[in-house]
Amino acid sequence: MSGQRADARRNYTRILEVAVDEVAAHGVEASLEQIARVAGVGSATVRRHFPTRRALLDAVFHERIEVLCTSAHDLADAPDPRGALLEWLAAVMDYGTTASGFADALVLEGAAHEAAACATKLADAGTPLVQRAQHAGVVIPEVTVIDLITLITGIALATEHHPDPAAEADRLLNLAMAGISPVP
Amino acid sequence: MSGQRADARRNYTRILEVAVDEVAAHGVEASLEQIARVAGVGSATVRRHFPTRRALLDAVFHERIEVLCTSAHDLADAPDPRGALLEWLAAVMDYGTTASGFADALVLEGAAHEAAACATKLADAGTPLVQRAQHAGVVIPEVTVIDLITLITGIALATEHHPDPAAEADRLLNLAMAGISPVP
Numbered sequence: 001m002s003g004q005r006a007d008a009r010r011n012y013t014r015i016l017e018v019a020v021d022e023v024a025a026h027g028v029e030a031s032l033e034q035i036a037r038v039a040g041v042g043s044a045t046v047r048r049h050f051p052t053r054r055a056l057l058d059a060v061f062h063e064r065i066e067v068l069c070t071s072a073h074d075l076a077d078a079p080d081p082r083g084a085l086l087e088w089l090a091a092v093m094d095y096g097t098t099a100s101g102f103a104d105a106l107v108l109e110g111a112a113h114e115a116a117a118c119a120t121k122l123a124d125a126g127t128p129l130v131q132r133a134q135h136a137g138v139v140i141p142e143v144t145v146i147d148l149i150t151l152i153t154g155i156a157l158a159t160e161h162h163p164d165p166a167a168e169a170d171r172l173l174n175l176a177m178a179g180i181s182p183v184p
Numbered sequence: 185m186s187g188q189r190a191d192a193r194r195n196y197t198r199i200l201e202v203a204v205d206e207v208a209a210h211g212v213e214a215s216l217e218q219i220a221r222v223a224g225v226g227s228a229t230v231r232r233h234f235p236t237r238r239a240l241l242d243a244v245f246h247e248r249i250e251v252l253c254t255s256a257h258d259l260a261d262a263p264d265p266r267g268a269l270l271e272w273l274a275a276v277m278d279y280g281t282t283a284s285g286f287a288d289a290l291v292l293e294g295a296a297h298e299a300a301a302c303a304t305k306l307a308d309a310g311t312p313l314v315q316r317a318q319h320a321g322v323v324i325p326e327v328t329v330i331d332l333i334t335l336i337t338g339i340a341l342a343t344e345h346h347p348d349p350a351a352e353a354d355r356l357l358n359l360a361m362a363g364i365s366p367v368p
Contacts, residue, residue: 154338154339159334181324181363
């Protein structure tokens, strides 16, 4: 039984790992059959762990939020506080671009509180990065991590139908962080 | 007959004028009865000119786009090119905040091409303002009016559920135009 449980856990971890990659590459319509194939398990095993596409996507986005929180923690003592913040924001933007179709679906299903919970978790993780950059005098004191996450959310929504949403979102985030004035 | 036609035209113009104000104040759920009352006409007259709420909203947003195009034209020789651009963008942001509920409705009804047509019209009107500020060296050459309209659209969508969407959207637009770096 214990061996079976260990197998099941390995399968779960493996399927989730592959699903994170497939959703990053193909969005929320990623093929469950392809995920099973790459993970080296049968479709029935995928369905046993994740009975619905929604259950799999929930796990994928939960996992990505965890990774973003860990990475905020890891960046908290990087040598360049502004670079660390911008690197983390770019990762959040990348998450936002993939998640925006999913976020729409969540809102339509009335699960806006889940999206809000994700935003709160990210805000808590990102706050030290913003504060450190502000203490170093390289980010203006008026900006909050919530402002930055709101801008990222907006950019993800507004670039959703662009031919290359990830690249376009990245470009607009850089524009918004730099502002429109020439550096004197 | 001619007098009746002139009356009808006056009523149309008056109802539209009031509707623009009411939608600005109360959003896309503005009361048709209130619009009739303020315009000093009967509900039947409103319905004769605008058989559905959708028809009235189409006319309101069309009218607001026209006003924004005229204002871009008027601002094109204002003394301060950067101030003129920012003033116009604030007006577009204000439009975007009111229109975002309507834009959602349009997308759901599959009329995304109407939203795209509005964006194109605004882009054409705003291009001279951006170019003039760039020629004056007060706006970076990389930014396009489409970038700015996309940011505005995103901010409107991301602040839709904020307690004070207009103020919050205005603040975030200013943040994105200024960037996060302290002025040296």
